[in-house]
Amino acid sequence: xxxxxxxxxxxxxxxxxxxxxxxxxxxxxxxxxxxxxxxxxxxxxxxxxxxxxxxxxxxxxxxxxxxxxxxxxxxxxxxxxxxxxxxxxxxxxxxxxxxxxxxxxxxxxxxxxxxxxxxxxxxxxxxxxxx
Amino acid sequence: xxxxxxxxxxxxxxxxxxxxxxxxxxxxxxxxxxxxxxxxxxxxxxxxxxxxxxxxxxxxxxxxxxxxxxxxxxxxxxxxxxxxxxxxxxxxxxxxxxxxxxxxxxxxxxxxxxxxxxxxx
Numbered sequence: 001x002x003x004x005x006x007x008x009x010x011x012x013x014x015x016x017x018x019x020x021x022x023x024x025x026x027x028x029x030x031x032x033x034x035x036x037x038x039x040x041x042x043x044x045x046x047x048x049x050x051x052x053x054x055x056x057x058x059x060x061x062x063x064x065x066x067x068x069x070x071x072x073x074x075x076x077x078x079x080x081x082x083x084x085x086x087x088x089x090x091x092x093x094x095x096x097x098x099x100x101x102x103x104x105x106x107x108x109x110x111x112x113x114x115x116x117x118x119x120x121x122x123x124x125x126x127x128x129x130x131x
Numbered sequence: 132x133x134x135x136x137x138x139x140x141x142x143x144x145x146x147x148x149x150x151x152x153x154x155x156x157x158x159x160x161x162x163x164x165x166x167x168x169x170x171x172x173x174x175x176x177x178x179x180x181x182x183x184x185x186x187x188x189x190x191x192x193x194x195x196x197x198x199x200x201x202x203x204x205x206x207x208x209x210x211x212x213x214x215x216x217x218x219x220x221x222x223x224x225x226x227x228x229x230x231x232x233x234x235x236x237x238x239x240x241x242x243x244x245x246x247x248x249x250x251x252x
Contacts, residue, residue: 034200
């Protein structure tokens with residue numbers, strides 16, 4: 001069961017398992033990191049860069065640099081995990097039927113795992129052929 | 132947890148924006164990964180997403196990210212300080228002040244682009 005407490009001390013008491021407590025802590029830590037990563041990401045691509053000029057070459061040039069690969073991989077991994085766990089909280093609240101909840105989760109977790117694979121592949125395993 | 136009013140709105144908006152961001156992230160990863168099929172496919176898809184309607188969507192998304200982020204920081208303050216819960220309502224208005232400050236540049240840049248009729252080539 002998801003933790004509903006608003007305090008760490010209470011969350012520790014309420015946590016049904018250690019794992020549930022770790023997820024609670026993870027949401028806070030990844031959240032703080034993501035705020036900065038995403039503000040930077042959006043500022044760079046929408047303010048410093050003209051959105052309409054973003055094309056294959058721009059993406060390829062940026063992703064040819066290791067720093068941006070790591071930056072984007074962090075967003076991908078933390079964002080998907082943070083989002084998946086948030087979605088789990090929502091589904092636990094909204095989908096009351098146990099078997100329907102199980103299958104909804106199974107489908108969504110698979111989708112997220114697939115997207116992580118797809119995103120990592122396009123970040124690392126693809127030769128963009130940049131000069 | 133909350134009894135109506137601001138706290139309840141903060142909670143609903145947090146969930147709604149969170150779900151919206153997750154849906155966007157999925158589309159975004161799919162879009163970027165199209166580069167693996169070569170420049171032609173990738174550029175065609177990006178040009179498709181440069182249409183004004185998607186830029187409006189992007190404005191909504193950026194609003195969602197900024198709100199979700201700052202409200203998340205508010206939640207963290209409530210979790211880890213002794214005074215956070217007492218001032219949750221004031222903190223929520225603080226979130227909106229920060230929201231306006233950070234959202235304005237995006238609104239001007241992207242909104243201006245839409246009004247100026249810019250959509251790629």
